[in-house]
Amino acid sequence: MVYQSSWRFLIFSLSVALYGSHVVLINLSKDDNDRVTFNSATVVLMIEFGKFISSLLAYLMELLWMPEKSTSRQMWQRVAPLFDVASWIPYVVPAALYSVNNNLVVHIQHYTDPATFQVLSNMKIPTTALLYRLLTGRKIPRNKQVALLFLTIVGMSCSYSGIQAEKEITAAKGYEDTHRQESMRQHLSLLGLLLILIYSLVSGFAGVSIEMIMKRRAHINIKVQNVHLASFGIMINLLMYLTTADAELSFFSGYNIWTALIIVTQIANGMIISFVLKHLGNLTRLLIISCSAVVTTFVSHFLFELSLDLYFNLAVCLLFPTLYLYGKD
Template identity: 35%
Template sequence: MAHDLLPCQTPRLPPSHPGDSSSMWTAMLLLEVMIYGSYSTLVNLSEEDGHLPYSSASVILLIEVAKFVISFCLYFGEMQRDQFQMPKLAPAALVSYAVPAVLYAFNNNISLLMNQQMDPTTYQVLNNMKIATTALLYRFIIKRPIKRPQWVAICLLMVAGVCDSYGGYDSGSTPGSSSHIFITLPGLLMMTLYCSVSGVAAVYTEYILKKQLTMSLHVQNMLLYSYGFLLNLAAFVWQRRQTGGEVRGGLLAGFSLTTLVIIITQAFNGLIMSVVMKHGSNLTRLFIISGAMLVSTLSSVLFLGTTINAYFLLAAFIVSGAVYLYHQ
């Protein structure tokens, strides 16, 4: 498997590479940092009495629909402009897009639940553990070497995670309470699983997007989001059956203005990340995750009144140093 992946690591980018317009590329990355960093705060703002008043599957389902519609519109405009034809794909190529769709469907749903088990700032700090899982997968699957400073950075991320978890661990904390730094044991376990799955999904997605570099990114996105739609539709139906039809209002039950903002911002989050993975790399994605930590902290303090403790500040300092070392 490693030999199949290696040629995709230094692809020849098409002329339309976003880097050709550095200001547009930079603006897009800054927008992504804002979106990524505000996610956990928005989820907390959408809660009622520490619980999500809506179905997590319904939110993810509508995000997938929004991403598909936007991708279709962009590709339709591309066909009109350049007279492109819809590409013919082999069955194996079609099936390959189901793998990241399953992984992202799982992670997108669990991320909503995780926000009830920790405050937004802890969520964003521990989210940096994706750097470690992604780096290790690059090393053992793609055989990309990891330099000594990067190994040190990975170890520092582990220390930061332990530090922040120790300072915020509260087995008796009320779920959804975000006025102070806290994390529960289920939240810590979910975050570990989330970061592991995220690493696998990110490496595999970059691989399939770059393997077919000449194919329109919008077509690739439509394939991914089609699977995402079907998976989350099934999850929504299953959740409805579990409640015995007690939830009223259908797909939009429990929605608020904040929920709609989550759907819109996360739709653009997915679209921008796909551009980054096809025309950039997972290293750029990890920069975004790290930068989002500051946005999440500031938004939590401003909108949720979160009180920052010394353990969190120490963890944030260690994470910043680890990110600097990793990208040297």
């Protein structure tokens, strides 16, 4: 189980906090009109660039600080994977999928609130489990199958609650009043629900594919693997930025302190999640996702004065037996 050793518990807890903070920080970064003003492609590009530089420097420092002396030939053998084209190619697909999802999570915030998104994004758990079963051929234990059923109920409860709140907001009169209500109450449009479904499927496929790649290439240092993955992320997001950028706006237009925190926290979380996928697997990542929903809900209640109804509370309460079932051997 993930909490059976102190280092695993530390990694698990840190990832939960970082994962749960993402949506909250995006909403804190909004302007006075409750709009995200930065170009999401630039933020994701900065995150990928940060992961690339961090992983590369960490790997080079590891080589320089190795206690045993190395010949030039041995040093080249350790550095060579960084330039091995064949080792880079498998990371194209997951890098593209991650880039799509990292941009999608920003746009989804226009159609839902932080807590509703975080709970409904748990739909990536059954989709990931299904894709995990289909792509790897491994059976999912019975207790985890029950947990997936619980999470389905969580999604249904939160969806109903969010759609009802959206109807109330639409029926309200006056932009000034409805805009404040929209930021305080749960709300979920049908387009938002569709985008979350797409987000969940893409996330599931990306998670399973990158785990399979990392484990099949277990002999390659994880920092090198992060360099490979981030490299394609940089290229893809640079292309997205060049095709969507407004010529009148600068690269950092719309940035603030919260945007900077988004970049820093997601660089750290990306490094941690890659470690989780390689050494602990996707089921642990799913457990992190479930816990982060509770964190986001708790924080959103105080920061955004979010009104939580019975259906939402039911969804959150069901997360606890889900955590138990996922952690049970």
